[in-house]
Amino acid sequence: MNITDNERDAVYKTIFSRRDVRSEFKPDPIPQDVLERILTAAHHAPSVGFMQPWDFILVQSDGIKSVIKKGFEKAHAESAEMFDENKKQQYKRLKLEGITESPLGICVTCDRSRNGPVVLGRTIKPEMDLYSVVCAIQNLWLAARAENLGVGWVSIVHDSVFRDTLGIPDNIDIVAYLCVGYVSHFNEKPELEKIGWLPRQNLESVIHYDKWSSK
Numbered sequence: 001m002n003i004t005d006n007e008r009d010a011v012y013k014t015i016f017s018r019r020d021v022r023s024e025f026k027p028d029p030i031p032q033d034v035l036e037r038i039l040t041a042a043h044h045a046p047s048v049g050f051m052q053p054w055d056f057i058l059v060q061s062d063g064i065k066s067v068i069k070k071g072f073e074k075a076h077a078e079s080a081e082m083f084d085e086n087k088k089q090q091y092k093r094l095k096l097e098g099i100t101e102s103p104l105g106i107c108v109t110c111d112r113s114r115n116g117p118v119v120l121g122r123t124i125k126p127e128m129d130l131y132s133v134v135c136a137i138q139n140l141w142l143a144a145r146a147e148n149l150g151v152g153w154v155s156i157v158h159d160s161v162f163r164d165t166l167g168i169p170d171n172i173d174i175v176a177y178l179c180v181g182y183v184s185h186f187n188e189k190p191e192l193e194k195i196g197w198l199p200r201q202n203l204e205s206v207i208h209y210d211k212w213s214s215k
């Protein structure tokens, strides 16, 4: 099956217009069929040895969200102290989550012992299971964008907050907490690029050639 030019353009449009969403969430509920499509997209990600080590915990209740938000506030204050004085003030002003504004949170976990201790492709590099879960998250992020849904990844929360509120046992790794919802708009550029936190690097600066190639 070949991809048509229009279909190819739609894929690139989705990739380049995907954003990390924090401030722009609207409370509108996500229809069940849309939610099923983005979760199915995540579930069709590549995974080492076809391990499919992910689980998706859907967070809809305000009570749980507010506990997670409190966990964010604590970790955020702790994190601010790690930056030098200049960056600290800028960091404190940034909006880095939309936990209570988004209608849905998704906690994405990794069951590192799924399908037994020896997994094809993970025998030498055990972290491949975690990377597989990140592939699932990226699939979800792009599928969500194609549905005009925003996603924001929140990583400034201690794992213990998710373990306690969502009952996640110690043998399960917590990979991501995603805020998901419809948005007022998608920004054209990453927020951190727009405010001058960091620029986008030139593509040329991240491409390297082996020492025998002619370039």
Ligand SMILES: Cc1cc2c(cc1C)N(C[C@H](O)[C@H](O)[C@H](O)COP(=O)(O)O)c1[nH]c(=O)[nH]c(=O)c1N2
Pocket: 018, 019, 020, 021, 022, 095, 096, 097, 153, 154, 155, 156, 189, 190, 191, 192, 193
């Ligand atoms: C693993 C991981 C973890 C985080 C993020 C991303 C990823 C990949 N990002 C979002 C990040 O800041 C953003 O992707 C970049 O700034 C680029 O912007 P766009 O995603 O292109 O809009 C993110 N953003 C935020 O506001 N709070 C957070 O805790 C995190 N954590």
